[in-house]
Amino acid sequence: MRGLNYTFAETADAAVTQFAEAGGSARYIAGGTNIYDLMKLGIERPAHLIDVSRIEGLDAIETDGDVLRFGGRALMADVARAPVVRDEYPVLAESLLKAASQQLRNMATVGGNLLQRTRCMYFRNGAGSSTTVGVYLCNKREPGSGCAALGGLDRTQAVLGTSEACTAVAPGDWPVALAAMDATIEVFGPEGTRNIPIADFYLLPGDTPHREFNINPGELVTAITVRKTPAGRTSTYHKIRDRESYAFALASAAVAVEMDGDAVRTARIALGGVATTPWRASAAERVVVGSSLTPELALEAGHAAFTEARPGQHNAFKVELGARVIADALIIAAQRRV
Amino acid sequence: MTDHGCNNETSSGVTRRTVLGVSAGVTAASLVPLRLDAQEQVPVPGPENGPTTHISFQVNGERVTIDVDGRASLLDLLRERLALTGTKKGCDHGQCGACTVHLDGRPVSSCLTMAAKVDGRQVTTIEGLARGDELHPMQQAFIDNDALQCGYCTPGQIMSAVACVTQGQATDPGAIREFMSGNICRCGAYVGILAAIAQAAETMEG
Ligand SMILES: Cc1cc2nc3c(=O)[nH]c(=O)nc-3n(C[C@H](O)[C@H](O)[C@H](O)COP(=O)(O)OP(=O)(O)OC[C@H]3O[C@@H](n4cnc5c(N)ncnc54)[C@H](O)[C@@H]3O)c2cc1C
Ligand code: FES
Ligand code: FES
Numbered sequence: 001m002r003g004l005n006y007t008f009a010e011t012a013d014a015a016v017t018q019f020a021e022a023g024g025s026a027r028y029i030a031g032g033t034n035i036y037d038l039m040k041l042g043i044e045r046p047a048h049l050i051d052v053s054r055i056e057g058l059d060a061i062e063t064d065g066d067v068l069r070f071g072g073r074a075l076m077a078d079v080a081r082a083p084v085v086r087d088e089y090p091v092l093a094e095s096l097l098k099a100a101s102q103q104l105r106n107m108a109t110v111g112g113n114l115l116q117r118t119r120c121m122y123f124r125n126g127a128g129s130s131t132t133v134g135v136y137l138c139n140k141r142e143p144g145s146g147c148a149a150l151g152g153l154d155r156t157q158a159v160l161g162t163s164e165a166c167t168a169v170a171p172g173d174w175p176v177a178l179a180a181m182d183a184t185i186e187v188f189g190p191e192g193t194r195n196i197p198i199a200d201f202y203l204l205p206g207d208t209p210h211r212e213f214n215i216n217p218g219e220l221v222t223a224i225t226v227r228k229t230p231a232g233r234t235s236t237y238h239k240i241r242d243r244e245s246y247a248f249a250l251a252s253a254a255v256a257v258e259m260d261g262d263a264v265r266t267a268r269i270a271l272g273g274v275a276t277t278p279w280r281a282s283a284a285e286r287v288v289v290g291s292s293l294t295p296e297l298a299l300e301a302g303h304a305a306f307t308e309a310r311p312g313q314h315n316a317f318k319v320e321l322g323a324r325v326i327a328d329a330l331i332i333a334a335q336r337r338v
Numbered sequence: 339m340t341d342h343g344c345n346n347e348t349s350s351g352v353t354r355r356t357v358l359g360v361s362a363g364v365t366a367a368s369l370v371p372l373r374l375d376a377q378e379q380v381p382v383p384g385p386e387n388g389p390t391t392h393i394s395f396q397v398n399g400e401r402v403t404i405d406v407d408g409r410a411s412l413l414d415l416l417r418e419r420l421a422l423t424g425t426k427k428g429c430d431h432g433q434c435g436a437c438t439v440h441l442d443g444r445p446v447s448s449c450l451t452m453a454a455k456v457d458g459r460q461v462t463t464i465e466g467l468a469r470g471d472e473l474h475p476m477q478q479a480f481i482d483n484d485a486l487q488c489g490y491c492t493p494g495q496i497m498s499a500v501a502c503v504t505q506g507q508a509t510d511p512g513a514i515r516e517f518m519s520g521n522i523c524r525c526g527a528y529v530g531i532l533a534a535i536a537q538a539a540e541t542m543e544g
Contacts, residue, residue: 003388004408006454033450037431039409049408051455077444101520103498104432106444107451245519 001039005048012188012220015052019218020190022048028220029053030073030112033104038117042129043141053109058222061085066228068092072111072221076174077102079110090336091235091254092226095177098239101246111221113174114185114201115213119248120157120168122148139165143210154312156250159319161276162310166209169273170202171248176272177237179280180254183226189219202277231256231266234336238329239272240321249273251322253281253329259337262292267330271305274322281305284326293334295327302326386410393457397422398466406453413437413448415456416463424464424493428522435521438494439463445501447520464493467500476500479538480531487525495521499535500542508539 005022009015019026025047029035038044052058053073062069063084070079079085080096100108117123118140126136126148137146149157149167157167175198183198201214215221235256241247252272258265267288271279287301302323309319390405397420406415413430416422416439425448428436432450439448440462467474476499479485486492498521502508507517514535515528523531 001409005389006391006408006452029452031450032452032455033432033447036411036450036452040430049452053455100432101435101447102501102517103435103438103445103447103520104450106441107446245516 001042002045002047004046006051007048008051008054010054010056012055012058012222015050015055015220016189016218018048018050022050024217026050026218030109031075031104031107033100033108034112034116038124040129041124041132042127043117043124052220068226068228070110070224070226072223073109074111075106076100076108076110076113077105080105089181089226089232089235091177091180091232091237091256091333092174094237094239095173095254098237098245098252099173110174110224113172114178114221114224115215116172117212118168119171120149122152123168140168140205140209140212143208149312151313153314155314156248157312157315158276159274159306159309159311159315159322160271160279161204163205163207163209163276165207166205166276167312168205168209168276169248170275170277170279172278173237173239173249173252173272175202175278176252176270177254178224178226179278180235180256180268180270181226181229181232182268183224185221186223186225187215187219188222189216193222194219195225198278199280205276229256231258231268233338234259234333236329236332236336238325238332240325251318251325253322253326255326255329255333257288257293257330257333259293259334264288264291264293264334269301269305269326269330271322271326274309274318281326283307288330293330295331298327298330299323301330391454391457393454395456395458396460398462408454410453411449412439412441412446412451412453412456412461415453416448416461422463422465426490426493428491428494433522434491434494435498436491436494438497438521440497440501445498462497464496467496474500475541476503476534476538479534479541483530483534483537484527485530485534486523486527491521491523491525491527495523495531499531499538502535503539503542508535511536 009018027046029049029051030053035044058071058073060071061074061082076096080093086093122136123138123140125132126138128135136148139147158169178198185196185201187194203211237254239249239252249272251274254270256268267285269281269284271281284301284305287304306319306323386407388407391408392405394403416425426436428434430449432447437448438445442459476496502517508514
């Protein structure tokens with residue numbers, strides 16, 4: 001790791017100004033649970049860190065009014081236990097509480113979570129730093145170098161949204177829940193404020209897998225907003241891992257439904273652990289909307305989400321697992337109707 | 339959140355003067371709890387070799403003022419500069435929980451907490467739990483229940499376990515397991531750890 005200047009920004013304006021002044025080698029740091037980890041792995045190499053975790057007001061959690069508004073530096077732990085989130089939006093609370101550990105949730109922010117980078121082991125282990133094993137090709141880390149996961153140990157790689165250049169999974173749980181809830185990301189930069197629908201926030205790898213987010217250098221995530229909906233109550237984040245807790249998803253589903261008796265009036269379904277971006281499963285939604293929800297129909301919806309799946313050598317299990325995760329999540333969510 | 343019983347000022351035999359001695363880069367030996375008599379193993383801090391940040395914070399109730407390398411973790415600051423070696427380094431990547439300390443009363447992984455971040459804040463380490471010779475009820479419960487084998491994960495386990503009880507999460511075995519899932523034990527002492535937390539939940543007021 002090379003020498004580093006470390007400064008705190010007291011306001012969003014100051015952060016953006018400091019970033020511009022540092023000229024290219026700066027990065028923001030919030031909790032640091034991802035960027036510091038990646039610095040130790042030799043993947044992120046900033047010369048200047050601008051700490052945004054003390055920016056006044058950027059930790060606000062506002063739940064009155066028509067939208068839920070989470071400040072970019074609000075802690076995962078604090079958002080998960082905000083009463084309205086806990087009681088009326090289980091999909092949001094569960095996506096946070098099933099992520100990482102209680103220690104990490106006390107450090108990590110909901111803004112930083114959106115921008116965390118993949119856990120693909122070839123991406124993480126390949127930089128040849130003193131604490132990692134070996135040197136591997138990775139188009140995300142070294143654009144144009146190749147991808148060691150293709151034909152490699154690909155058990156945890158994506159089956160949806162992949163390309164010839166990259167199969168790395170989008171790691172976050174919270175972004176999957178936000179994708180189901182049609183959240184908006186508010187960013188602030190030298191040009192002012194932009195509001196980006198979450199559906200436009202994540203970029204498919206294509207042949208530029210190093211470009212992951214629709215955000216410009218120096219832009220600060222100031223807030224995440226979710227329009228309030230009664231579907232929030234009838235929702236769940238269902239996550240299957242290699243162990244019961246403290247692991248990234250093998251497959252997960254964020255589901256929120258509105259029911260008329262046994263019939264599904266509206267459905268929002270998004271997938272995690274199986275795709276290169278937080279993955280909205282519209283095909284699955286179309287299967288259930290307007291019909292009464294049975295276990296058979298729920299599984300049919302799950303399978304519909306994977307018709308375009310392209311598994312590799314060791315991850316074909318994710319297709320059936322993912323379908324069943326959707327099916328179970330639909331049943332769990334529907335049972336939460338009051 | 340209050341951090342009951344974790345912030346007593348007198349446990350480690352540290353005086354304001356010895357801490358200031360460390361900040362001047364003289365020696366770190368006297369920060370070690372005297373009872374452990376571990377001075378011989380204590381690393382003498384070398385000069386930092388990158389751009390530094392000047393920070394001032396409290397460790398176990400004592401003020402520390404020190405220049406830290408911008409790259410340093412809280413874990414390395416505690417262990418290598420302040421000789422508080424009770425906090426352990428397992429993975430250095432947030433994956434094991436051995437390095438758990440309390441920051442303003444909340445558990446965090448000190449390996450992924452940049453040292454510069456603790457300026458103006460309060461840190462409690464395993465050395466700050468006992469009151470003099472009287473162990474914290476959670477430490478006693480770990481002994482009573484054989485909640486360790488090699489002991490390497492234990493300081494981190496205990497720091498999380500204290501928070502598990504003070505945050506009201508020690509309600510049933512499932513809740514304890516979920517709360518404690520960020521602390522890995524290679525020796526598999528989980529049965530004893532669970533029993534210790536259940537016992538301490540009764541004896542700790544809080
Ligand atoms: C062992 C381990 C297990 C984990 N398990 C899970 C899991 O199961 N599920 C899950 O979802 N996550 C998991 N995580 C990831 C964790 O949730 C993220 O690292 C965390 O949410 C990132 O937030 P942060 O505030 O620490 O971000 P940082 O590390 O500070 O920043 C991450 C990135 O975002 C940028 N950034 C941060 N804040 C802003 C902002 N306001 N505006 C613009 N840019 C910003 C930084 O420049 C950096 O590029 C795990 C992490 C670890 C270490
Ligand atoms: S050393 Fe910090 S979590 Fe392992
Ligand atoms: S007692 Fe050995 S790692 Fe837990």
